Amino acid sequence: MSAERPPAKVGTGFASGGATTDNVDSWKTSFPCTRAEAEAIDAGEIAIDAVLMTTEEIEDDRERWRLDAYTETEPDAAMIAAFRALVPSAAAVAPVIEALTAEDWVAMSQEGLEPIAEGRFVVHTSAHPVSPPAGGRAFLIDAGRAFGTGHHATTSGCLKALDAMAARDFASIIDIGTGTGLLAFAAAHLWPEARIVATDIDPAAIDVTRENMTANGIAGIDLIVADGALDPAITAGAPYDLVIANVLAGPLVSMAPELAAIAAPRATILLAGLLETQRAQVVDAYSVCGCTLTGAEIRGDWTILTLTAGAERYVPTKPIDPKGRDGWALDI
Known part of the structure; x- marks a missing residue:
C-alpha cells in the first residue's frame, strides 16, 4: 500500500516534502x-x-x-x-x-521496484542491478514516462508467455503499445534473427524505448509512432507471425479487425491489459476476425490471452476508420 502523505495547500509555494518554488521541477x-x-x-x-x-x-x-x-x-x-x-x-x-x-x-x-524474474528474464532498475540467470537475459528498465517496467501483472505475464514460446520460430514480430519496449526486447532476445517492430501512440514512449535500447545494448528494432495498426509503415511490413498488444481491453476490442488484418495465417496473437471480467468481450471481438483462443493465464484480476489467427489471412469486411473505432467499443 502506498504511504499516506498529509495534504498540502495550493498556492503557498510549498508542498509536502518541504520543496520550495525555487527548486520545484x-x-x-x-x-x-x-x-x-x-x-x-x-x-x-x-x-x-x-x-x-x-x-x-x-x-x-x-x-x-x-x-x-x-x-x-x-x-x-x-x-x-x-x-x-x-x-x-x-x-x-x-x-x-x-x-x-x-x-x-x-x-x-525507483522506489519499491525490486527486480522481477519471469522465466529466463530478469527486469531491474538502475537502483537494483542484478545478473541474469544462466542462459537468460537481464533488462535495465527504469520507471519513467512510459508503461512497462515489468512489475505489473500484465507485463510480467506477457514475459512468461513469450518465454514459453521460445522453441517456436517467428520471423516477423510487432509489439503494439510498446511502452518502455520491454516486450519487444524480450522478443529480440528469443528470436534474434526476426524482424521486430515496436509501436506506440505516444511519441514519448518511443523516445523511452529508444533510450532503453541504448541502455541495454539492443539494436535492430524498428520504432514507429502510430495509433493502432493502420499506419502505412505498419501495414507495409505485414503480415506478422507474432502480434503482441499489451494495452487495455477497450483498445484491444476496437483494434481487433486491424490487428487480425496484419497477422499472418496461423499467427500467434498475444493480448494483455484486460481484466478477467473483460475476457469474453475481447475473445469475441477476435473470434469475429477468425482468431481462436488457445491459451489464457489469470494473474489476480488480470488475464493474458494467447490466440491463433485463422488459416487464411483476415480481410476486414469494411474499411477501418480510426476515428470510427468507437463502434467497436468495449461494453463495460
Whole structure:
C-alpha cells in the first residue's frame, strides 16, 4: 500500500516534502479513485497539459486506487476541478498536492521496484542491478514516462508467455503499445534473427524505448509512432507471425479487425491489459476476425490471452476508420 502523505495547500509555494518554488521541477495532484474510474480515464478528456497515472494502492481491491496528475505548473482551481471530474467518487475529497524536484522524480521512479524474474528474464532498475540467470537475459528498465517496467501483472505475464514460446520460430514480430519496449526486447532476445517492430501512440514512449535500447545494448528494432495498426509503415511490413498488444481491453476490442488484418495465417496473437471480467468481450471481438483462443493465464484480476489467427489471412469486411473505432467499443 502506498504511504499516506498529509495534504498540502495550493498556492503557498510549498508542498509536502518541504520543496520550495525555487527548486520545484513539477507538481503532482492526487485523488483517490476506484478501479473502474481508473480504467475509464482518458487523457483526451481534459484540455490540460498533464500526465495522468493510476495506481492500485491495495492489490485486488476495486475501491482503493489513486489518480496522480503531473503538471509543469502549480495546479489552479480549474486544473483541480478537471482532475476531480475524472474520478467522481472523490467529489468531496481534498486533493493531495506535492511540489516535486528533479531528485523527487528519481526517488519516486525507483522506489519499491525490486527486480522481477519471469522465466529466463530478469527486469531491474538502475537502483537494483542484478545478473541474469544462466542462459537468460537481464533488462535495465527504469520507471519513467512510459508503461512497462515489468512489475505489473500484465507485463510480467506477457514475459512468461513469450518465454514459453521460445522453441517456436517467428520471423516477423510487432509489439503494439510498446511502452518502455520491454516486450519487444524480450522478443529480440528469443528470436534474434526476426524482424521486430515496436509501436506506440505516444511519441514519448518511443523516445523511452529508444533510450532503453541504448541502455541495454539492443539494436535492430524498428520504432514507429502510430495509433493502432493502420499506419502505412505498419501495414507495409505485414503480415506478422507474432502480434503482441499489451494495452487495455477497450483498445484491444476496437483494434481487433486491424490487428487480425496484419497477422499472418496461423499467427500467434498475444493480448494483455484486460481484466478477467473483460475476457469474453475481447475473445469475441477476435473470434469475429477468425482468431481462436488457445491459451489464457489469470494473474489476480488480470488475464493474458494467447490466440491463433485463422488459416487464411483476415480481410476486414469494411474499411477501418480510426476515428470510427468507437463502434467497436468495449461494453463495460
